[in-house]
Amino acid sequence: MQAPNIENIFLAGGIIFFFDPGTGERDLGLIEEPPDVEPKSSEIKVFSNRSGQRRLVKTFSTEEEVIWNFKLQELVAANIQAFFKGGPLEIVGAGSAAAVDQKLILNGQLPVSIGKYGISAVTVRQFLNKCLVYDGAAYTDFSAEADSLAGTPFDLLAGADDFVYFGKATKFKELYLDLVVNGNYTGVAWEYWAGSAWQPLVTGGAGHSLNADGKVNWTIPADWATTIVNSSDPLFWVRVKCTAVTIVATCNCARQNAVQNTDYIVDPGQVANSLLNGRIGRLAAGFLADGEEVKVNYTYATWESLRFPVASADYQRGAARLQFRPSRGFKWSYIIPKCQLKPNGKLTFDDKKPMELPMILEVVDASATNPGAPYGYWECLNEQ
Numbered sequence: 339m340q341a342p343n344i345e346n347i348f349l350a351g352g353i354i355f356f357f358d359p360g361t362g363e364r365d366l367g368l369i370e371e372p373p374d375v376e377p378k379s380s381e382i383k384v385f386s387n388r389s390g391q392r393r394l395v396k397t398f399s400t401e402e403e404v405i406w407n408f409k410l411q412e413l414v415a416a417n418i419q420a421f422f423k424g425g426p427l428e429i430v431g432a433g434s435a436a437a438v439d440q441k442l443i444l445n446g447q448l449p450v451s452i453g454k455y456g457i458s459a460v461t462v463r464q465f466l467n468k469c470l471v472y473d474g475a476a477y478t479d480f481s482a483e484a485d486s487l488a489g490t491p492f493d494l495l496a497g498a499d500d501f502v503y504f505g506k507a508t509k510f511k512e513l514y515l516d517l518v519v520n521g522n523y524t525g526v527a528w529e530y531w532a533g534s535a536w537q538p539l540v541t542g543g544a545g546h547s548l549n550a551d552g553k554v555n556w557t558i559p560a561d562w563a564t565t566i567v568n569s570s571d572p573l574f575w576v577r578v579k580c581t582a583v584t585i586v587a588t589c590n591c592a593r594q595n596a597v598q599n600t601d602y603i604v605d606p607g608q609v610a611n612s613l614l615n616g617r618i619g620r621l622a623a624g625f626l627a628d629g630e631e632v633k634v635n636y637t638y639a640t641w642e643s644l645r646f647p648v649a650s651a652d653y654q655r656g657a658a659r660l661q662f663r664p665s666r667g668f669k670w671s672y673i674i675p676k677c678q679l680k681p682n683g684k685l686t687f688d689d690k691k692p693m694e695l696p697m698i699l700e701v702v703d704a705s706a707t708n709p710g711a712p713y714g715y716w717e718c719l720n721e722q
Contacts, residue, residue: 348668351662351663352661352662352663352669353369353372353660353661353662354660354661354662355369355373355408355658355659355660355661356658356659356660356661357654357656357657357658357679357699358656358657358658358659359654359655359656360656363659364416366410366412366417367410367411367412367414367417368410368411368412369408369409369410369411370408370409370410370411370694371408371409372408372662373406373407373408373660373699374406374407374408375404375405375406376403376404376405376406376407377402377403377404378401378402378403378404378405379399379401379402379403380399380400380401380403381397381398381399381400382397382398382400383396383397383398384396384397384398402703402713403701404701404713404714405698405699405700405701406658406660406698406699406700406701407682407696407697407698408697408698408699409694409695409696409697410694410695410697411692411693411694411695413693413695414613414614415427415613415644415646417695417697418695419646419651419654420653420654420679420680420681420697421681421685421695421697422646422648422649422681423648423649423650423651423652423653424646424647424648424649424650424651425646425647425648425650425651426646426651427610427644427645427646428644428645428646429609429610429641429644430641430642430643430644430645431640431641431642431643432609432639432640432641433639433640433641434637434638434639434640435637435638435640436635436636436637436638437454437634437635437636437637437638438635439633439634439635440452440633440634440635440636441631441632441633441634442618442631442632442633442634443508443629443630443631443632444602444618444619444620444626444628444629444630444631444632445620445628445629446620446628446629447619447620447621447622448619449603449605449617449618449619450617450618450619451615451616451617452607452615452616452617452618452634452636452638453615454607454615454616454636454638454639455607455608455609455613455614455615455616455638455639456606456607456608456609456610456616456638456639457604457606457607457616457636457637457638457639458606458636458637458638459635459636459637460598460604460606460616460618460634460635460636461595461634461635461636462595462596462598462601462602462618462626462632462633462634463593463594463595463596463632463633463634464510464513464514464593464594464595464596464625464626464630464632465485465506465593465631465632465633466481466484466485466504466505466506466513466592466593467481467505467506467507467570467571467573468481468503468504468505468506468567468570468573469481469483469484469485469502469503469504469505469592470502470503470505470567470568470570471492471493471494471500471501471502471503472500472501472502472503472568473496473497473499473500474497474499474500477567477568478492479568480492480589483589483591484504484589484591484592484593485591485592485593486591487590487591487593489590489591491518491588491589491590492588492589493586493587493588493589494521494548494578494586494587494588494589495521495523495548495578495579495580495583495586495587496583496586497583498579498580498581498582498583500579500580501577501578501579502577502578502579503567503575503576503577504575504576504577504592505567505570505573505574505575506573506574506630506631507571507573507574507631508574508627508629508630508631509558509562509574509627509628509629509630510574510626510627510630511555511556511557511558511625511627512543512553512554512555512556512625513545513553513554513576513592513594514545514551514552514553514554514592514593514594515545515548515551515552515554515587515589515592516551516589516590516591516592516593517545517548517550517551517587517588517589517590518588518589518590519585519586519587519588520548520549520550520551520585520587521547521548521549521583521585521586521587522549522583522584522585523547523548523549523580523582523583523584523585523587524580524581524582524583524584525580525581525582526546526547526548526578526579526580527578527579527580528540528541528546528554528556528576528577528578529576529577529578529579530556530559530562530574530575530576530577531562531563531564531565531574531575532559532561532562532563533561533563536577537559537561539556539559539576540556540557541554541555541556542554542555542556543555548578548580548587549587553594553625555625556576558627562574594625596624596625596626596632597624599621600621600623600624601620601621601624601625601626602618602619602620602621602624602626603618603619603621604616604617604618605617605618605619609639609641609644613644616636616638618634653678653679653680654678654679655676655677655678655679655702656676656677656678657673657674657675657676657677658674658677658699659671659672659673659674660672660674668718668719668720669718669719670716670717670718670719671716671717671718671719672714672715672716672717673711673714673715673716673717674699674701674713674714675704675707675708675711675712675714676701676702676703676704676707676708676712677699677700677701677702678699678700678702679697679698679699680697680698680699680700681695681696681697681698682696682697682698683696684696701713701714
């Protein structure tokens with residue numbers, strides 16, 4: 339990072355502003371543009387005329403100040419409180435409710451909003467849109483049974499002409515078979531639809547041969563395509579067949595629960611201090627495929643209204659951290675140990691643009707607790 343070197347030129351990116359009022363950092367949300375930083379010094383200049391000319395000989399710095407100017411575009415309660423010097427937030431008519439089998443698509447590893455606040459008792463499970471058994475002459479739809487723990491058990495492969503089809507609207511990389519009766523088969527083989535024909539699918543897991551409860555897993559094929567089976571919607575299908583049957587496998591269901599902090603993570607959100615949506619994120623090391631649709635159950639907070647008194651508290655004080663990630667491996671942060679949030683203008687109502695809260699972050703001298711960096715410090719992390 340020694341100048342001159344044109345590799346030191348970069349674009350700032352991934353800008354996040356955190357504020358900690360003493361109860362933990364919170365993301366201030368979307369900022370209209372990067373904050374403007376105004377470092378200021380008040381100085382006394384000393385001059386000498388000993389040489390016959392008045393010349394500057396020394397400058398004394400008497401005051402130091404740093405101001406951050408920015409506009410918040412997310413009008414959550416905590417941000418509005420800071421703007422209006424609001425008092426404690428009151429939740430009127432607080433209660434709770436439950437959501438059952440809400441569908442949610444988990445893309446990548448970015449947490450997805452669940453649309454409710456203050457969620458708890460979260461469970462995430464895999465499901466199949468369709469489960470069909472073909473007996474060589476006709477299809478029987480066991481989709482409801484396959485997705486129900488209390489459903490009626492059903493036979494899988496009863497003969498060498500049979501197929502069992504498992505279909506889903508999104509790609510998946512494994513399924514779980516809960517068997518009542520373990521099967522005994524010869525020549526069990528799995529296939530997937532490759533766009534124009536069924537192709538062999540290399541599978542593993544304890545449930546692969548239909549002779550035990552367990553997972554059937556595979557690597558998602560690059561040419562896996564949707565198709566219609568028995569007048570269904572277009573789905574991603576896998577199917578299983580065999581060459582001979584000794585004992586017919588009987589299945590309770592084809593569904594499985596994901597494990598929190600192994601397959602997914604939960605951000606509960608909150609209502610108490612601000613309105614933050616609960617979110618669920620997929621973990622790459624788990625069994626859920628990127629972009630897979632899941633069903634979630636959870637409890638969430640309800641209320642009639644939220645309110646706080648205006649101009650009944652002081653400015654919000656605490657610590658702050660501005661983080662930005664340039665286009666290459668370094669991550670810069672400006673750590674501010676002591677500061678306060680203050681309004682910096684008017685809140686205007688305009689139906690042609692998003693509402694914005696003009697704010698300033700006033701850096702306060704923290705010599706008592708941070709004598710080495712009373713106005714904060716810059717930190718660079720190497721994440722190449």
